[in-house]
Structures are given as structure tokens and as C-alpha cells.
Amino acid sequence: MTNQDNKRLMQKAERLCEQRGARLTPARREVFSILAEQEGAIGAYDLLDKLKVAVPNAKPPTIYRALDFLQEQGFVHKITSSNSYVLCSHFDHQHPVQMLICESCGNVQEIQSEGVYEALRRQAEDQGFVVKSQVIEAHGLCQQCH
Ligand SMILES: [Zn+2]
Ligand SMILES: [Zn+2]
Structure with missing residues (x-):
């Protein structure tokens, strides 16, 4: 930034x-x-x-x-x-959080996939579970590091 x-x-x-x-x-x-x-x-x-x-x-x-x-x-x-x-670079609205975390350089990229959010929420609902917040953390290597 x-x-x-x-x-x-x-x-x-x-x-x-x-x-x-x-x-x-x-x-x-x-x-x-x-x-x-x-x-x-x-x-x-x-x-x-x-x-x-x-x-x-x-x-x-x-x-x-x-x-x-x-x-x-x-x-x-x-x-x-x-x-x-x-x-968070878009903190003016509540949003599901999905983060791509690079294990090599520590870079963190936030993505927002409504699809992922909805799929998890629906499956939780099937279990009678009410989701309040979702944070998904994916570990791997960023573009610069692989
Ligand atoms: Zn955010
Ligand atoms: Zn990296």
C-alpha cells in the first residue's frame, strides 16, 4: 500500500x-x-x-x-x-473473511468469495447450526514464492 x-x-x-x-x-x-x-x-x-x-x-x-x-x-x-x-482493506462493511497466507514470505491476501461463504453457511444450517462469523485461512505459497 x-x-x-x-x-x-x-x-x-x-x-x-x-x-x-x-x-x-x-x-x-x-x-x-x-x-x-x-x-x-x-x-x-x-x-x-x-x-x-x-x-x-x-x-x-x-x-x-x-x-x-x-x-x-x-x-x-x-x-x-x-x-x-x-x-483489512475494506473494513467499511461486514464480510466473510478468506485469507491466503504465504508460508514463505508471510504475505496475506484477502479474498471474498460469496460462493464459499454461502456453501459453508448452508451446510451448517443443515446441521441446525447458525453461523455468526467465518474465517477461512488457506496456507501455501504466493505468486512470488513458488
Ligand atoms: Zn477484511
Ligand atoms: Zn510469498
Whole structure:
């Protein structure tokens, strides 16, 4: 992402927070912009190291609280299988999350397939299961790495 894109994303996040009455504190804002600059996904402790540049007294709870907030707002997706975080580039709407995770360079690409989403939801429904959220993580090698 370019700096321009990052700035636009940040402005979009600010607007959404304002509309929702959510507070984008300086630490939350800083974590957001670190994630925006990141190429792939990043773990909480690497995030903390970067956050300390701007917020020297940042502690693990600082980062986890910020990440919780950013996830609640839908700005950030957690990648459970690698315990890392990635910024969502289209967070203005709720959407099913399907992620392609490169095991070599760590690049994460988000795709949105309504077909996959619908198929899973229908099969779950057949089991009497109500799906609240879906995150699909696919591991492999990206275009640059294979
Ligand atoms: Zn997303
Ligand atoms: Zn790769």
C-alpha cells in the first residue's frame, strides 16, 4: 500500500469511529498505522516493538487492548493459525473473511468469495447450526514464492 492509501484508510477508520462513538486513542491509531505499513501479517510482539518507537512505555496489554478494539471495529483480522494480525482493506462493511497466507514470505491476501461463504453457511444450517462469523485461512505459497 502507498502512503496515500494508508492515509485514506486512516481517515476512513477515523470517520467510522466517530459515527460509532468509538474512541481511536493515540495507541490504537499508532497500531493501526503500523499495520497499514506492514506488507504481510505481524505478530503481537513484533507490533509491540514497533509501537514502542512512538509510545515508549507501551506494554503487552497496550497492544492487546488496541488489537481487541481494532478487531471489534472490523479494521483488523486475526490470523489464528499463525497468531498474527493483518489490516483489512475494506473494513467499511461486514464480510466473510478468506485469507491466503504465504508460508514463505508471510504475505496475506484477502479474498471474498460469496460462493464459499454461502456453501459453508448452508451446510451448517443443515446441521441446525447458525453461523455468526467465518474465517477461512488457506496456507501455501504466493505468486512470488513458488
Ligand atoms: Zn477484511
Ligand atoms: Zn510469498
